Amino acid sequence: MTGQEFRKMNQQTAPKSPILKNCIWAFLVGGLICVIGQIITGFVMNAGLGIEDARLIGSSTLIAASAILTAFDLYDNIAKHAGAGTLVPITGFANSIVAPAIEYKSEGLILGLAAKMFTIAGPVLVYGITASIIYGLILNLLTLFN
Amino acid sequence: MPERKGQYTVMLSGRPTILGYASVAGKREGEGPLGRGFDMVFEDTSLGEKSWEKAESALQREAFTRALNKAEISPSQVNYLFAGDLLNQNIASTFGLREFGVPVLGQYGACSTMAQTLSMAAIFVDSGAADICGAVTSSHFCSAERQFRFPLEYGGQRPPTAQWTVTGAGSIIVGLGGSGVRIADVTIGCITDLGITDSNNMGAAMAPAAAETIAAYLKDTEAKPDDFDLIITGDLGSVGSDLLRQLMERKNYPLGSNYTDCGLLIYDRDKQDVHAGGSGCGCSASVLCSYILGKMGAGELKNVLFVATGALMSPTSTQQGESIPGIAHLVHLVAMEP
Numbered sequence: 001m002t003g004q005e006f007r008k009m010n011q012q013t014a015p016k017s018p019i020l021k022n023c024i025w026a027f028l029v030g031g032l033i034c035v036i037g038q039i040i041t042g043f044v045m046n047a048g049l050g051i052e053d054a055r056l057i058g059s060s061t062l063i064a065a066s067a068i069l070t071a072f073d074l075y076d077n078i079a080k081h082a083g084a085g086t087l088v089p090i091t092g093f094a095n096s097i098v099a100p101a102i103e104y105k106s107e108g109l110i111l112g113l114a115a116k117m118f119t120i121a122g123p124v125l126v127y128g129i130t131a132s133i134i135y136g137l138i139l140n141l142l143t144l145f146n
Numbered sequence: 147m148p149e150r151k152g153q154y155t156v157m158l159s160g161r162p163t164i165l166g167y168a169s170v171a172g173k174r175e176g177e178g179p180l181g182r183g184f185d186m187v188f189e190d191t192s193l194g195e196k197s198w199e200k201a202e203s204a205l206q207r208e209a210f211t212r213a214l215n216k217a218e219i220s221p222s223q224v225n226y227l228f229a230g231d232l233l234n235q236n237i238a239s240t241f242g243l244r245e246f247g248v249p250v251l252g253q254y255g256a257c258s259t260m261a262q263t264l265s266m267a268a269i270f271v272d273s274g275a276a277d278i279c280g281a282v283t284s285s286h287f288c289s290a291e292r293q294f295r296f297p298l299e300y301g302g303q304r305p306p307t308a309q310w311t312v313t314g315a316g317s318i319i320v321g322l323g324g325s326g327v328r329i330a331d332v333t334i335g336c337i338t339d340l341g342i343t344d345s346n347n348m349g350a351a352m353a354p355a356a357a358e359t360i361a362a363y364l365k366d367t368e369a370k371p372d373d374f375d376l377i378i379t380g381d382l383g384s385v386g387s388d389l390l391r392q393l394m395e396r397k398n399y400p401l402g403s404n405y406t407d408c409g410l411l412i413y414d415r416d417k418q419d420v421h422a423g424g425s426g427c428g429c430s431a432s433v434l435c436s437y438i439l440g441k442m443g444a445g446e447l448k449n450v451l452f453v454a455t456g457a458l459m460s461p462t463s464t465q466q467g468e469s470i471p472g473i474a475h476l477v478h479l480v481a482m483e484p
């Protein structure tokens with residue numbers, strides 16, 4: 001049997017991920033997280049802070065909540081149903097930093113926790129920052145000629 | 147003395163005996179359908195240790211100690227111990243077994259390690275190089291996850307083809323004479339790679355290797371799948387087992403209802419959220435050293451082909467885009483007539 005034949009056999013045999021179910025979960029949970037963020041922001045604005053500060057408090061509250069849920073072994077149980085719903089919002093980023101920090105603590109505070117904290121989030125930072133610099137440059141050039 | 151039969155099989159004419167065996171398992175495995183059969187179930191997955199690696203070492207230490215006790219043998223009587231696990235540089239074995247003062251040969255066959263270590267032990271005993279040998283292997287869900295996948299608390303989603311690494315270990319003491327189950331033949335498998343690259347579908351990566359090894363054994367010994375009470379693969383899970391049946395059909399050795407897989411037996415797949423089933427060295431090791439040898443001892447099974455399967459990849463090879471080579475080793479076990 002050739003590899004091609006076998007891979008075809010595998011495609012026919014292996015169950016597919018339930019994409020529709022996953023999408024609905026992601027939509028509902030991801031949406032819920034954003035609604036919670038919006039409520040916190042609105043609440044803080046009602047308390048008299050400006051929109052900039054309110055947004056900052058909204059995001060940091062979600063980050064803190066995500067970190068705490070991760071530490072208490074709850075985040076991954078929600079995420080296994082929610083998928084992209086918990087991955088895409090800022091909560092996913094927080095989880096991806098806290099989870100390796102907990103995991104690699106056993107290799108020490110420097111080479112374990114600190115060095116490996118960014119094993120998952122590192123690429124997001126590298127390419128996120130690079131992309132924003134490139135977009136910034138483009139924007140700057142465009143405004144020069146305007 | 148071992149004698150070669152056909153291209154791949156070694157017949158052990160002295161038929162080495164399994165003098166003692168033991169299995170230990172974690173909480174989830176203890177809650178599974180085979181839970182009662184394990185010698186020890188650890189409710190605390192960390193086994194009271196500071197790291198997952200130490201916990202896995204403790205699993206091996208515990209399994210080996212219990213197998214020695216059941217065989218009524220002291221560590222100093224063991225000539226060679228064949229040991230392996232899934233961790234880099236086999237550290238679960240090294241640190242778990244360093245206190246015994248037994249000559250050790252570390253083995254790596256990924257999840258096929260139980261068949262590999264048992265084969266080595268049996269061949270050494272049958273050849274006369276040793277009177278008594280041991281085989282021990284383990285895996286731990288938490289140490290395997292951090293090495294091969296993501297940190298435990300990372301919120302990811304597993305596809306339905308993914309398998310769950312068993313927290314468990316098995317150990318067997320092999321010697322000559324006595325009344326235990328006998329090891330009749332051994333077939334060492336070739337590395338087989340049909341180009342599966344999805345590390346979340348190990349069953350598919352390993353199924354062709356299992357098919358090659360089983361077919362090689364059947365050809366070498368001129369046997370048929372129906373000649374055996376049980377043909378059991380290590381950790382193909384639901385996808386790999388399905389594929390193996392299809393592959394064996396094509397080889398004109400169709401597998402009947404006497405075929406199953408350790409990864410399908412160890413968990414209740416409907417209730418335990420393990421997707422395609424169990425995996426890891428500890429999967430085939432703990433099922434062999436509880437369910438299979440237990441049933442053989444009770445006379446319910448007489449003639450068994452134990453085929454442990456391994457996926458020989460590393461995170462580095464996967465990231466570099468390599469496919470996943472599979473391997474499978476076969477051990478033919480025969481129960482003594484009462």
